[in-house]
Amino acid sequence: MAQIFDAPSKAILRSQIAEHIAETDKTDKREQQAGEEPLPADRFFDRELSWLKFNQRVLELAQDEDLPVLERANFAAIFASNLDEFFMVRVAGLKRRIDSGIAVTAASGFSPRQQLRAISEEAHRLQNEHARTVIDSILPALEREHIVLLSWDRLKASEQERLSRYYRQQVFPVLTPLAVDPAHPFPYISGGSLNLAVLVENPSSGKSHFARVKIPDNLNRLVQVDDLTDEESREERFGFITMENLIIAHLESLFPGMIIKEARSFRLTRNEDIDVEEDDAENLLNAMEKELLRRRFGPPIRLEISDATSPFLSQLLVSQLRVSDEEVYRLPSPLDMSVLFELQRLDRPDLKFRTFIPITNRQIAEVESSRAQDIFAAIRSHDILLHHPYDSFSTSVQAFLAQAAADPKVLAIKQTLYRTSSNSPIIDALVDAAHAGKQVLALVEIKARFDEDANIAWARKLERAGVHVVYGIVGLKTHCKLSLVVRQENDGLRRYCHVGTGNYNPKTARIYTDLGLLTCDPVVGQDLTRLFNQLSGYAPKSSFHRLLVAPRTVRTGLIQRIHREEDAARAGKEAWIRIKVNSVVDEKTIDALYRASQAGVKIDIVERGMCALKPGVPGLSENIRVRSILGRFLEHSRIYAFANAEGPQIGEGPAAGPEVWIGSADLMHRNLDRRVEALVRISDANQVEELIHYVDLQMADSTISWHMQPDGAYVRHSRDEENRPLVDCQEYMIRTHQHHHHGAN
Numbered sequence: 115m116a117q118i119f120d121a122p123s124k125a126i127l128r129s130q131i132a133e134h135i136a137e138t139d140k141t142d143k144r145e146q147q148a149g150e151e152p153l154p155a156d157r158f159f160d161r162e163l164s165w166l167k168f169n170q171r172v173l174e175l176a177q178d179e180d181l182p183v184l185e186r187a188n189f190a191a192i193f194a195s196n197l198d199e200f201f202m203v204r205v206a207g208l209k210r211r212i213d214s215g216i217a218v219t220a221a222s223g224f225s226p227r228q229q230l231r232a233i234s235e236e237a238h239r240l241q242n243e244h245a246r247t248v249i250d251s252i253l254p255a256l257e258r259e260h261i262v263l264l265s266w267d268r269l270k271a272s273e274q275e276r277l278s279r280y281y282r283q284q285v286f287p288v289l290t291p292l293a294v295d296p297a298h299p300f301p302y303i304s305g306g307s308l309n310l311a312v313l314v315e316n317p318s319s320g321k322s323h324f325a326r327v328k329i330p331d332n333l334n335r336l337v338q339v340d341d342l343t344d345e346e347s348r349e350e351r352f353g354f355i356t357m358e359n360l361i362i363a364h365l366e367s368l369f370p371g372m373i374i375k376e377a378r379s380f381r382l383t384r385n386e387d388i389d390v391e392e393d394d395a396e397n398l399l400n401a402m403e404k405e406l407l408r409r410r411f412g413p414p415i416r417l418e419i420s421d422a423t424s425p426f427l428s429q430l431l432v433s434q435l436r437v438s439d440e441e442v443y444r445l446p447s448p449l450d451m452s453v454l455f456e457l458q459r460l461d462r463p464d465l466k467f468r469t470f471i472p473i474t475n476r477q478i479a480e481v482e483s484s485r486a487q488d489i490f491a492a493i494r495s496h497d498i499l500l501h502h503p504y505d506s507f508s509t510s511v512q513a514f515l516a517q518a519a520a521d522p523k524v525l526a527i528k529q530t531l532y533r534t535s536s537n538s539p540i541i542d543a544l545v546d547a548a549h550a551g552k553q554v555l556a557l558v559e560i561k562a563r564f565d566e567d568a569n570i571a572w573a574r575k576l577e578r579a580g581v582h583v584v585y586g587i588v589g590l591k592t593h594c595k596l597s598l599v600v601r602q603e604n605d606g607l608r609r610y611c612h613v614g615t616g617n618y619n620p621k622t623a624r625i626y627t628d629l630g631l632l633t634c635d636p637v638v639g640q641d642l643t644r645l646f647n648q649l650s651g652y653a654p655k656s657s658f659h660r661l662l663v664a665p666r667t668v669r670t671g672l673i674q675r676i677h678r679e680e681d682a683a684r685a686g687k688e689a690w691i692r693i694k695v696n697s698v699v700d701e702k703t704i705d706a707l708y709r710a711s712q713a714g715v716k717i718d719i720v721e722r723g724m725c726a727l728k729p730g731v732p733g734l735s736e737n738i739r740v741r742s743i744l745g746r747f748l749e750h751s752r753i754y755a756f757a758n759a760e761g762p763q764i765g766e767g768p769a770a771g772p773e774v775w776i777g778s779a780d781l782m783h784r785n786l787d788r789r790v791e792a793l794v795r796i797s798d799a800n801q802v803e804e805l806i807h808y809v810d811l812q813m814a815d816s817t818i819s820w821h822m823q824p825d826g827a828y829v830r831h832s833r834d835e836e837n838r839p840l841v842d843c844q845e846y847m848i849r850t851h852q853h854h855h856h857g858a859n
Contacts, residue, residue: 150709153705153708153709153734154734155223156222156223157704157705157708157728157731157734158221158222158223158701158704158726158727158728159222159725159726159727159728159826160220160222160224160229160232160726161220161221161222161697161699161724161726162204162205162208162220162229162232162233163222163229163232163233163236163826164699164723164724164725164726164826165200165204165723165724166200166233166236166237166240167826167827167828168722168723168724168742169193169196169197169200169240170240170828171742171744171820171828171830172189172192172193172196172744173189173190173193173240173243173244173247174830175189175744175745176189176190176193176244176247176248176252177247177251178832179251179255180832180839182464182465182466182467183252183255183256183259183465184256184457184458184460184462184465184466185465185466185467185746186252186255187248187252187256187454187457188454188455188457188458190244190247190248190252190451190454191451191452191453191454191455193244193451194244194450194451194452194454195452195455197237197240197241197244198306198383198452201237201383201415201416202305202383202384202385202386202415203386205230205233205237205415205416206384206385206386206412206413206415207385208226208229208230208233209230209385209413209415210385211226212226212227212230221701221726222726231440234440234441237443238443241418241443241445242445244451245445245446245451246446248451248454249446252454256457259462259465260350260351260352261351261352261457261460261462261465262351262352262353262354263354263355263356263448264339264353264354264355265355265359266355266359266360266362266363269339269355273339273340273353274363277337277339277355277360278364280337281360281361281364281367282367284333285330285333285357285360285361285364286364286367286368288330288332288333289327289328289330289361289368290327290328291312291325291326291327291368291369292325292326292327292328293323293324293325294323294324294325294326294434295323300434301326303326303382303414303435304328304382304384305382305383305384305386305412305414306381306382306383306384307328307329307331307381307382308328308329308331308335308358308379308381308449308450309326309327309328309329309379309380309381309382310326310327310328310329310358310361310362310365310377310378310379310380311324311326311376311377311378311379311380311419311423311427311430311431312324312325312326312327312365312369312374312376312377313374313375313376313377313426313427314369314372314373314374314375315372315373315375316372316373317371317372317373322375323372324427324430325368325369327361327365327368329357329358329361329379330357333357334357334456335356335357335358335453335456336354336355336356336357336453336456336457337354337355337356337357337360338352338353338354339353339354339355340352340353352460356447356448356453358379358447358448362377365377376423376424376427378419378420378422378423378424378427379419379420379447379448379449380417380418380419380420380423380431380449381417381418381419381449381450382414382416382417382418382435383414383415383416383417383418384412384413384414384415385412385413385415386412414435414436414437414441415437415441416437416441416443417431417432417435417437417441417442417443418443418445418449418450419431419442419443419444419445419449420444420445420446420447420449421444421445421446421447422446422447423444428442428444467746470503470848472502472503472504472505472506472507472508472624473504473505473506473851473852474487474505474506474509474510475498475500475505475506475509475510477492477495477496477498478492478498478509478510478513480492481495487509487513488517489510489513489514489517489632490517490521490601490610490634492632493610493632493633493634494608494634496798497631497632497633497635497796497797497798497801498510498631498632498633499629499630499631499796499798499801499804499805500614500629500630500631500632501627501628501629501751501808501847501851502616502623502624502626502627502628502629502630503623503624503625503626503627503628503747504627504847504848504850504851505851507620507623507624508539508620510630510632511597511612511614511618511623511630511632512539512540512543512620514597514599514610514612514632515527515529515540515543515544515597515599516539516543516546518543518547518599518601518610519543519544519546519547519550519552520546520550521601522550523601523602523603524547524552524599524600524601524602525552525553525600525601525602525607526552526553526554526555526598526599526600527543527544527547527552527553527554527555527597527598527599527600528554528555528557528596528597528598528642528646529544529554529555529556529557529596529597529598529618530556530557530559530592530594530595530596530597530618530649531556531557531558531559531572531618532559532592532593532595532617532618538572538618538619538620539620540618540619540620541572541575541576544556544576544579544581545575545576545579545581548576548579548580548581549579549580553582554580554581554582555581555582555584555646555650556573556576556581556582556583556584557584557585557592557646557649557650558572558573558576558583558584558585559585559591559592559593573585582650584649584650589788590665590788590789590790591784591788591789591790592649592789592790593778593779593785593789593790593791594613594645594663594777594778594789594790594791594792595612595613595614595615595616595617595618595630595777595778595792596611596612596613596614596642596645596646596792597611597612597618598610598611598639598642598643598646599611608634608639609634609636609638609639609640609642609643610632610633610634610639611631611632611633611634611635611638611639611642612630612631612632613630613631613633613638613642613661613776613777613792613794614628614629614630614631614777614778615628615629615630615750615751615752615776615777615778616628616629616630616750616751625746625747625748626747626748626749626750627747627748627749627750627751627844627847628750628751629751629752629753629776629805631776631794631796635660635797637659637660638660638661638794640659641658641659641660641661642661644656644657644658645658645661645663645792649790660794660795660797661792661793661794661795662775662777662779662792662793663790663791663792663793664779664785664786664787664789664790664791664792665786665787665788665789665790665791668779668785668786668791668793669700669702669703669786669787671793672703672706672754672781673702673703673706675754675756675773676691676703676706676707676709676710676715676756677706677709677710678756678758678760679691679710679715679756679757679758680706680709680710680713680715681713682715682757682758683710683713683714683715684713684714687758688757689710689713689714689715689716689757689758690715690716690717690718690756690757691707691710691715691716691717691718691755691756691757692717692718692719692753692754692755692806692809692810692813693717693718693719693720693721693753693754693755693781693809694719694720694721694749694751694752694753694808694809694812695719695720695721695722695752695753695780695781696721696722696723696749696750696752696780697721697722697723697724697725697780697781697782698719698721698724698725698726698727698740698780698781699724699725699726699781699782699783700781700782700783700786701726703781703786704726704727704781707727707735707738708727708734708735708738710737711734711735711736711737711738712733712734712737714737715737716737717737717738717739718738718739718741718809718810718813719738719739719740719741720740720741720742720743720749720809720812720813720819721740721741721742722742722743722744722748722749722750724782725740725742725822727740728824728826729822729823729824730823730824731824739813739821740821740822741812741813741819741820741821741822742819742820742822742828743812743817743818743819743820743843743844744820745818745842745843745844746844747844751776752776752777752778752779752780752793753774753775753776753805753808753809754774754775754776754793755772755773755774755775755802755805755806755809756771756772756773756774757771757772758771758772758773759771759772759773772802772806773795773802774795774796774801774802774805774806775793775794775795775796776793776794776796776805777791777792777793777794778791778792778793779791779792779793811841811843811846812843814841815831816834816840816841817840817841817842817843818830818831818832818839818840818841818842818843819831819843
């Protein structure tokens with residue numbers, strides 16, 4: 115049975131927000147009472163421009179000739195995909211706020227229109243640099259490895275004949291040319307689709323007409339030229355032609371009797387952000403399904419067209435699609451470089467990162483029953499700190515849930531789901547558990563951006579299996595990563611818990627770096643029980659001991675600990691803060707870090723994406739260093755470490771610190787104010803030391819990273835003064851885990 119909370123939960127939410135604001139006000143008053151000098155007004159970088167700098171770093175990986183060429187192509191595709199999402203969500207949201215008159219000046223001091231203008235200028239520069247990188251560097255490097263992008267006129271007659279046959283059999287039947295004339299209005303252009311704008315002339319009347327041909331998105335866009343059944347051809351090269359070029363070469367089949375005057379590719383990006391008024395939705399699931407249909411018809415925000423397009427055809431597209439000149443991006447073909455993802459299917463391991471196979475976590479592998487690994491026994495022996503992808507997700511978290519589903523002693527499973535994979539073994543485990551008669555609760559976040567369709571399908575499947583499906587608290591996204599298993603044992607009920615930094619998604623767990631804690635600590639079990647009750651019922655006053663939970667206590671809890679380091683520094687004690695997150699844009703937290711820096715606290719921050727904080731500014735942040743790590747894996751874990759702890763540590767008596775937390779929350783408004791997030795405190799001293807060492811590794815001058823400058827620029831450090839390569843921390847982690855695994859054997 116599915117549920118979303120209505121009127122009573124709105125009151126609860128209002129109560130929580132009021133309490134959250136009150137706690138934040140206390141933090142503000144602390145600074146006011148301190149009588150400190152006000153911080154400078156220009157102390158924040160613009161978050162949107164900071165995001166574009168992040169994508170610039172992705173582009174720099176595509177430009178790095180030390181990387182295998184297929185990996186460079188992959189980074190070029192990631193850049194294109196990232197920028198698409200940025201336009202569909204961030205730029206679209208900004209434009210919508212401007213058009214509706216509700217946009218406000220950013221914390222950076224930019225007015226909404228200044229911000230949009232700066233974004234447009236930088237995005238144009240980046241897209242041009244990206245296109246030149248692919249055409250002038252990556253494609254030639256691929257060609258040197260016999261992977262060749264060909265044009266139709268470069269094909270041999272036999273190749274043209276074979277591709278023409280493929281076109282007639284596989285492509286022509288699915289194409290639909292749409293003419294524009296008094297009887298046929300300009301067609302709707304779906305967001306993200308690649309299209310051909312075609313000008314044809316009727317030889318009998320001499321009149322020109324416009325037509326649109328959509329490139330099929332259910333066929334590979336890179337069409338294989340070489341016959342790979344021919345051993346000689348296979349050894350010689352892998353040649354391909356883009357689908358749009360193949361279609362252009364056969365346009366006469368679509369417009370028989372017409373003269374083809376011009377045919378150019380174009381692509382439109384639309385507003386694809388989701389906006390559901392939950393308070394007015396009696397059924398969130400149905401409301402979300404309707405909103406997904408509406409998203410297909412969002413207003414245009416970017417038009418990409420071939421730079422070879424004639425002025426006449428360009429103006430026709432601009433006027434018909436109602437975009438401004440600033441929203442037009444004229445680029446060399448091929449457009450939409452995410453097509454380079456298709457090269458990953460090539461069997462060329464010599465042109466990719468070396469194969470990496472995750473290993474079973476050592477603590478789990480060491481505890482075995484007579485027939486199989488017993489994860490419950492492993493957890494009972496010790497808290498287990500998981501580090502994916504180096505620790506296998508399938509033999510840890512996935513196996514934990516599968517074992518819980520099959521174990522007759524397990525009475526209940528409670529699980530949050532933000533994003534998961536197709537054919538998800540996590541979903542299968544929950545379904546199996548429900549079929550076995552266990553009490554199963556799944557908290558499915560159906561507002562997870564761009565995964566809404568998939569999550570709606572999972573919700574329906576789980577409901578049919580008898581799982582209690584909950585969609586969370588009105589007004590908040592449920593982003594925390596939590597599993598709770600209740601098991602009947604000889605000495606009573608025991609609760610086994612998993613708190614993570616990443617999604618329950620076996621596919622992304624192989625390419626994202628994430629952390630997770632498996633524990634049966636009674637305090638964590640009580641905390642998770644209370645949190646799940648708050649999410650599925652009415653428990654607004656729940657208190658937690660080893661968790662910080664947003665929107666009530668993550669920001670205030672972190673700022674309290676930042677203040678503690680500030681006080682320690684002023685008292686002449688050792689004081690430091692180490693943070694590893696995806697983004698740092700929350701102004702209140704940044705201000706607390708500035709104050710701590712002014713007091714002498716040494717602050718190290720590893721961030722992957724956006725950073726509005728200005729490091730190394732004299733008098734403001736000279737004690738703050740910011741570094742960024744990008745590589746073969748997407749850095750996704752969140753770590754908050756502090757030199758000093760307050761009061762007794764859980765179950766251990768008094769301790770001075772350090773104190774380390776991991777969890778799902780970044781330092782962003784959405785995480786701290788509009789999402790349910792959870793951070794868990796690590797209690798094992800060895801695991802605390804391990805996590806601090808991990809952040810230190812990423813901050814080290816000997817590690818490949820980007821160093822953020824006081825002016826917001828990022829300088830990449832990949833070689834030392836003698837031009838020797840620095841340490842790739844992800845490769846280092848692979849070697850370390852494999853060494854420990856073999857050492858344990």
